[in-house]
Amino acid sequence: MSQTQVLARKWRPRNFSELTGQDHIVKAITHSLEQNRLHHAYLFTGTRGVGKTTIARILAKALNCETGVTSTPCGECPACVAIDKGSFVDLVELDAASNTQVDSMRELLESACYAPTAARYKVYLIDEVHMLSRAAFNAMLKTLEEPPEHVKFILATTDPQKIPITVLSRCLQFNLKQIPPPLIAAHLENILSQEQVTSDVASLRLLARAAQGSMRDALSLLDQAIAYGNGVVEEADVRAMLGVIDQEYLYDLLEALAEKDGAKILLIADEMEVRSLSFDTALQDLATILHRLALAQIAPQAIDETLPERERIFALAKRFTSEDVQLFYQIALHGRSDLNLAPDEYAGFTMTLMRMLAFIPDQMFPGEISKNSGENGNSARESVQVMNQAKDNSRSIQKKESEASSSPNKDWLAAVNQLKLNGMAKMLAQHCEARHFSADQVELCVPEIHKYLLEKTYQDKLKAALEHYFEKPVKVVFSIGSITGMTSAVMQDREKQAKQSETIAAIEADPFVRELVENFDAKLIVSSIKPIE
Numbered sequence: 346m347s348q349t350q351v352l353a354r355k356w357r358p359r360n361f362s363e364l365t366g367q368d369h370i371v372k373a374i375t376h377s378l379e380q381n382r383l384h385h386a387y388l389f390t391g392t393r394g395v396g397k398t399t400i401a402r403i404l405a406k407a408l409n410c411e412t413g414v415t416s417t418p419c420g421e422c423p424a425c426v427a428i429d430k431g432s433f434v435d436l437v438e439l440d441a442a443s444n445t446q447v448d449s450m451r452e453l454l455e456s457a458c459y460a461p462t463a464a465r466y467k468v469y470l471i472d473e474v475h476m477l478s479r480a481a482f483n484a485m486l487k488t489l490e491e492p493p494e495h496v497k498f499i500l501a502t503t504d505p506q507k508i509p510i511t512v513l514s515r516c517l518q519f520n521l522k523q524i525p526p527p528l529i530a531a532h533l534e535n536i537l538s539q540e541q542v543t544s545d546v547a548s549l550r551l552l553a554r555a556a557q558g559s560m561r562d563a564l565s566l567l568d569q570a571i572a573y574g575n576g577v578v579e580e581a582d583v584r585a586m587l588g589v590i591d592q593e594y595l596y597d598l599l600e601a602l603a604e605k606d607g608a609k610i611l612l613i614a615d616e617m618e619v620r621s622l623s624f625d626t627a628l629q630d631l632a633t634i635l636h637r638l639a640l641a642q643i644a645p646q647a648i649d650e651t652l653p654e655r656e657r658i659f660a661l662a663k664r665f666t667s668e669d670v671q672l673f674y675q676i677a678l679h680g681r682s683d684l685n686l687a688p689d690e691y692a693g694f695t696m697t698l699m700r701m702l703a704f705i706p707d708q709m710f711p712g713e714i715s716k717n718s719g720e721n722g723n724s725a726r727e728s729v730q731v732m733n734q735a736k737d738n739s740r741s742i743q744k745k746e747s748e749a750s751s752s753p754n755k756d757w758l759a760a761v762n763q764l765k766l767n768g769m770a771k772m773l774a775q776h777c778e779a780r781h782f783s784a785d786q787v788e789l790c791v792p793e794i795h796k797y798l799l800e801k802t803y804q805d806k807l808k809a810a811l812e813h814y815f816e817k818p819v820k821v822v823f824s825i826g827s828i829t830g831m832t833s834a835v836m837q838d839r840e841k842q843a844k845q846s847e848t849i850a851a852i853e854a855d856p857f858v859r860e861l862v863e864n865f866d867a868k869l870i871v872s873s874i875k876p877i878e
């Protein structure tokens with residue numbers, strides 16, 4: 346009976362094109378290999394499970410493939426096959442965590458003087474290099490600076506700050522990023538489809554989130570989930586396996602908080618205690634939901650349209666002010682950090698919720714004021730005049746902005762809202778300014794502050810949306826630079842501000858409000874005023 350190989354090893358990438366979430370590294374190494382601009386020492390840094398050793402082995406294949414130095418090793422020649430199996434004689438791997446002393450380093454460096462046995466280059470892969478002793482680092486300095494022509498060093502570490510600067514300065518350094526949960530979930534879905542294992546989207550999202558940016562952790566958890574679910578990966582099983590809180594409890598808590606219903610809040614907390622749920626995890630997840638509420642209030646386009654709780658998030662976002670959400674977020678963070686100081690977890694959790702309840706301000710909302718307005722005809726007409734003046738000012742501003750924007754950008758702004766995009770790809774489109782916009786080519790510029798949106802995945806989605814818009818292939822070029830500021834996001838924000846100004850002006854002109862301010866020294870809480878959508 347053959348033993349099943351774990352998914353992390355079975356699906357380890359064999360070439361650069363199979364890597365997920367490290368496009369910046371792949372691009373740089375691919376270009377250097379294609380131009381034959383080879384460095385003698387490479388340093389890969391990053392957290393666990395993001396692909397440091399995997400990239401190092403692919404690079405070793407690229408350097409020693411029998412088809413020549415290439416960015417696309419064949420994977421079939423004896424050198425490529427041996428490296429994949431871990432039996433290539435000219436790829437020397439050293440675990441620095443287990444070989445910290447200078448003797449191990451001297452032995453390795455002595456062997457570097459000899460030519461490769463069966464390869465183009467002798468590659469030394471030193472993992473967790475920061476664990477080497479100071480003497481070991483000193484011993485490798487000279488060889489690392491001027492190694493023999495046939496030697497390449499590849500170093501990997503999770504803690505580059507512990508590596509001496511004299512070593513760092515001799516290496517070409519690449520920092521691997523934590524892999525975003527959406528990319529991890531998509532990769533897991535692809536693997537399960539090929540493994541012919543049934544799954545649902547929610548379960549994969551939970552696994553991707555639990556992996557905390559590590560693809561190896563995600564694959565290990567996926568192995569566990571398949572075993573736990575007896576060959577099926579479903580949300581209920583994954584939640585039970587990970588000890589994840591049912592989000593329904595947390596949304597119900599926020600609903601009760603919005604209703605200022607303390608009894609209901611405690612009832613929900615009691616139900617959670619009966620099920621022995623982790624209150625530490627509950628506060629962590631509550632902070633995550635509050636973060637989403639803040640996004641829904643400030644940048645609604647950032648909320649993924651495929652998120653199952655999307656409608657509930659936006660509904661809750663309307664029930665709290667932005668100040669409330671920020672305050673609740675801080676209370677949740679502090680409550681979680683103080684949980685170990687509480688008499689018990691239940692007391693700490695419920696005290697945190699009661700603190701949120703205690704800090705909800707009693708406000709008079711615009712709707713309550715407007716019920717008493719309109720009794721005096723002259724004052725009502727005066728309110729209308731103020732609103733009309735605010736609208737005229739808004740139109741004037743928008744007209745000037747339209748005249749100031751260039752023709753390509755006008756066409757781009759008209760097209761943005763018609764593109765079928767969501768999530769981060771939509772944010773990329775809304776923060777771009779068009780330098781050229783035609784059915785054949787689109788040139789988009791992104792300001793430096795938003796360059797993080799230029800992930801290849803988001804670029805590809807935007808390109809696909811443009812091709813759907815024009816109904817033909819389109820060349821899309823992205824750049825980073827200064828812009829005039831006439832982006833879709835800016836226009837939407839200014840329109841929102843104009844509406845807010847109109848609403849505030851109308852409330853301030855209301856006769857009942859004026860009477861309260863003038864006769865009772867009342868103060869209008871501007872932050873509580875929201876336009877009616």
